[in-house]
Amino acid sequence: MTAFKLDIDADGIALITWDMEGRSMNVITMDVIAELSGLVDKVTNDAAIKGAVITSGKKAFCGGADLTMLESMGGIYADKVRQEGEEAAAKYVYEESSKLSQLYRRLEKSGKPWVCALNGTAMGGGFELALACHRRIASDNAKTRLGLPEIKVGLFPGAGGTQRVVRMMMPADALQFLLKGDQLKVDRAKAMKLIDEVVPQDRLIETAKAWIKGGGKGEQPWDVKGYKFPGGLVYSKAGMMTFPPANAIYRRETYDNYPAARAILQVVYEGLQVDIDTALRIESRHFAKILRSPEAAAMIRTLFVNMQDLNKGARRPAGVPPTNIKKVGIIGAGFMGAGIAQVSAAAGLSVVLIDRDQETADKGKAGLHKSLSDRVAKGRMKSAERDSLLEKIATTADYDALKDCDIIVEAVFEDRKVKTDVIKKVAAVIRDDATFASNTSTLPITSLAAEFKEPKRFIGIHFFSPVALMMLVEVIMGKETGDPALAAALDFIRAIRKTPIVVNDTRGFYANRCVLNYIREGHLMLQEGIPAAMIENTARMAGMPVGPLSLNDETALDLGLKIVRATEADLGPEAVDPGMKKLLEDMVEKNQRFGRKNGKGFYDYTPGQPKKLWPGLADLLPKKLTREEIEALDVNELKQRFLVVQAVEAARTFEEHVVTDVREADVGSILGFGFAPFTGGTLSYIDMMGTKKFVELCNRFVKKYGERFTPPKLLIEMAAKGESFHTKFAPKKKAA
Numbered sequence: 254m255t256a257f258k259l260d261i262d263a264d265g266i267a268l269i270t271w272d273m274e275g276r277s278m279n280v281i282t283m284d285v286i287a288e289l290s291g292l293v294d295k296v297t298n299d300a301a302i303k304g305a306v307i308t309s310g311k312k313a314f315c316g317g318a319d320l321t322m323l324e325s326m327g328g329i330y331a332d333k334v335r336q337e338g339e340e341a342a343a344k345y346v347y348e349e350s351s352k353l354s355q356l357y358r359r360l361e362k363s364g365k366p367w368v369c370a371l372n373g374t375a376m377g378g379g380f381e382l383a384l385a386c387h388r389r390i391a392s393d394n395a396k397t398r399l400g401l402p403e404i405k406v407g408l409f410p411g412a413g414g415t416q417r418v419v420r421m422m423m424p425a426d427a428l429q430f431l432l433k434g435d436q437l438k439v440d441r442a443k444a445m446k447l448i449d450e451v452v453p454q455d456r457l458i459e460t461a462k463a464w465i466k467g468g469g470k471g472e473q474p475w476d477v478k479g480y481k482f483p484g485g486l487v488y489s490k491a492g493m494m495t496f497p498p499a500n501a502i503y504r505r506e507t508y509d510n511y512p513a514a515r516a517i518l519q520v521v522y523e524g525l526q527v528d529i530d531t532a533l534r535i536e537s538r539h540f541a542k543i544l545r546s547p548e549a550a551a552m553i554r555t556l557f558v559n560m561q562d563l564n565k566g567a568r569r570p571a572g573v574p575p576t577n578i579k580k581v582g583i584i585g586a587g588f589m590g591a592g593i594a595q596v597s598a599a600a601g602l603s604v605v606l607i608d609r610d611q612e613t614a615d616k617g618k619a620g621l622h623k624s625l626s627d628r629v630a631k632g633r634m635k636s637a638e639r640d641s642l643l644e645k646i647a648t649t650a651d652y653d654a655l656k657d658c659d660i661i662v663e664a665v666f667e668d669r670k671v672k673t674d675v676i677k678k679v680a681a682v683i684r685d686d687a688t689f690a691s692n693t694s695t696l697p698i699t700s701l702a703a704e705f706k707e708p709k710r711f712i713g714i715h716f717f718s719p720v721a722l723m724m725l726v727e728v729i730m731g732k733e734t735g736d737p738a739l740a741a742a743l744d745f746i747r748a749i750r751k752t753p754i755v756v757n758d759t760r761g762f763y764a765n766r767c768v769l770n771y772i773r774e775g776h777l778m779l780q781e782g783i784p785a786a787m788i789e790n791t792a793r794m795a796g797m798p799v800g801p802l803s804l805n806d807e808t809a810l811d812l813g814l815k816i817v818r819a820t821e822a823d824l825g826p827e828a829v830d831p832g833m834k835k836l837l838e839d840m841v842e843k844n845q846r847f848g849r850k851n852g853k854g855f856y857d858y859t860p861g862q863p864k865k866l867w868p869g870l871a872d873l874l875p876k877k878l879t880r881e882e883i884e885a886l887d888v889n890e891l892k893q894r895f896l897v898v899q900a901v902e903a904a905r906t907f908e909e910h911v912v913t914d915v916r917e918a919d920v921g922s923i924l925g926f927g928f929a930p931f932t933g934g935t936l937s938y939i940d941m942m943g944t945k946k947f948v949e950l951c952n953r954f955v956k957k958y959g960e961r962f963t964p965p966k967l968l969i970e971m972a973a974k975g976e977s978f979h980t981k982f983a984p985k986k987k988a989a
């Protein structure tokens with residue numbers, strides 16, 4: 254065995270320690286399934302063994318299934334469809350993907366007691382193993398997280414998780430737990446009865462063994478005659494109070510875009526009407542179907558495999574030694590600068606936070622104190638954590654304090670003169686080997702780098718707001734930016750646990766280019782006379798987290814007007830839509846509607862109440878559709894317009910080498926601006942539809958709606974050859 258160790262003590266209790274060779278984390282692979290299967294046989298058949306305790310030899314218990322194994326199953330399935338037909342291919346996926354579930358059921362029915370001794374985090378298939386054991390004991394480890402987060406990559410728990418969880422708690426609670434993919438701390442898991450006992454780490458194994466010695470039974474409650482579901486029957490008053498509303502909530506939250514979420518509802522609903530063995534088969538069948546869904550394939554690839562590659566430094570230049578980032582300098586203690594200071598300090602880095610004068614710098618830090626204190630008040634943070642975070646941030650107006658910083662990030666006003674002045678001041682004090690970054694959203698990095706004494710050490714690090722919540726960071730290469738600066742930027746981003754994409758220097762970089770198209774599409778629909786509520790709703794139905802008008806309110810309408818005017822000045826009047834410009838002028842200058850920040854934008858924001866669309870908006874618009882015209886609108890086409898207009902822009906950025914790696918276009922689109930996650934991201938969306946169909950759709954939209962849908966040459970060529978982004982530009986994997 255290479256994954257497990259087996260020790261049988263004098264009392265006949267088997268201690269099975271999961272500790273995979275050559276891996277830092279235990280995961281479920283085909284080898285693990287085979288070895289565990291042998292162990293289950295041994296425990297079952299060896300009369301000298303009284304029961305088994307399973308634990309891990311690593312810090313965590315198990316990270317879940319090896320998703321690359323599931324990903325490769327998708328490839329085998331596709332080959333089999335071609336060679337042996339759909340039925341044989343589907344049978345293969347069902348048989349392979351139900352193996353783990355059957356193994357856990359054998360363990361559960363072995364007749365001997367199994368105890369799971371959870372010494373650390375257990376996720377997905379690892380936690381499902383715990384659920385199949387007859388008792389679950391966790392050590393009181395504050396870092397432990399327990400959960401079934403499969404939904405986050407378009408899957409659902411397929412090794413009995415759905416069926417055991419609904420047999421342990423009320424179905425409404427089980428559905429929430431499964432549909433949210435929550436990762437629970439030990440205390441919470443115990444309160445939800447998902448684990449039985451919490452003990453200190455040094456007593457974990459002895460407590461587990463004592464339970465077996467004390468007569469703990471190898472039988473699950475649902476295998477005992479007369480067992481009753483905690484929530485009663487599906488066809489009962491309680492069931493009717495649960496399932497119809499659950500269905501409505503599912504629709505509200507997903508717009509039926511997530512087959513895995515729909516499958517969770519189905520397997521719980523169907524599974525609660527049958528015995529556990531039938532229920533497990535139902536779960537396996539749905540699981541095999543979801544595993545073959547394009548959504549699961551796209552989400553696993555983007556949100557697990559590719560995101561992990563980027564987090565591990567897939568784009569880090571080889572041969573540059575790691576930068577040991579300990580101290581960060583941040584200039585500008587405003588909205589963004591304070592956020593960057595917060596995430597840096599939270600990662601344990603020392604921060605020097607500079608502003609024009611001591612008072613403004615202190616104001617930035619005081620704002621942080623307030624927002625962190627709000628978190629403390631809500632019980633989301635301990636006051637000691639807040640204090641130690643703030644202690645790491647030193648405020649000053651003195652640039653000399655930047656002398657020993659490893660990396661310096663400027664986040665001052667978006668004004669070239671102000672930035673140039675700051676760049677000169679930094680140049681006078683920066684250490685010879687330190688990197689200098691700008692958080693600008695619109696100014697070309699190459700032009701800012703030219704103001705710095707050594708442009709090769711200058712780079713863009715573009716954060717998204719709010720910094721603490723947004724996981725993406727765009728790294729922008731100026732023409733002269735060198736590899737050491739890129740490596741240092743990526744090392745910094747890794748240290749603060751964000752996901753980087755590396756893009757080349759153009760107006761709007763990557764994310765803003767795509768997302769501005771999204772906002773503009775909303776504006777153009779308004780000009781067509783489509784009601785604002787319909788625009789917002791169809792955008793959400795397409796899978797976007799917020800409608801384009803809400804998003805415009807969040808990013809501020811006055812900023813939107815500024816961007817429109819700057820674009821017009823730089824690229825000429827035909828680069829902007831006159832209707833959009835007029836509406837923004839009317840909103841901002843005539844009606845003082847700046848967006849969420851002054852409580853008045855496309856929506857009215859009243860504290861303590863849900864936001865409401867502003868009734869005055871219709872009066873500012875040139876056109877209003879009649880009821881008949883509205884009813885004749887094709888909702889599906891409206892949905893497509895939102896996604897296509899962003900995806901076609903992503904394809905352009907790829908053609909222009911702004912983005913050079915398909916993984917980054919996809920991951921960046923979901924983490925940066927919430928592009929419909931079930932698609933796997935902008936380029937995956939095109940691949941999923943097929944480049945040929947996508948180009949046809951673009952051409953149709955060009956005729957109907959305008960040039961903005963024009964597909965780039967690259968896409969037309971790919972469509973003609975039947976190529977996809979992820980095959981044509983499959984990234985070369987490098988060892989991380």
Ligand code: NAD
Pocket residue numbers: 584585586587588589590607608609613617663664665666667668671674675692693694695715716717718
């Ligand atoms: P902000 O107005 O909140 O903060 C700017 C800070 O810079 C202020 O505290 C100001 O006092 C300080 N400052 C101005 N001149 C200075 C000088 N000469 N020396 C030192 N400090 C000075 O602005 P913000 O929203 O935090 O934006 C900062 C930068 O981040 C801009 O370049 C902006 O384009 C970029 N950015 C903003 C967002 C966003 O959503 N707000 C997102 C990405 C990037």
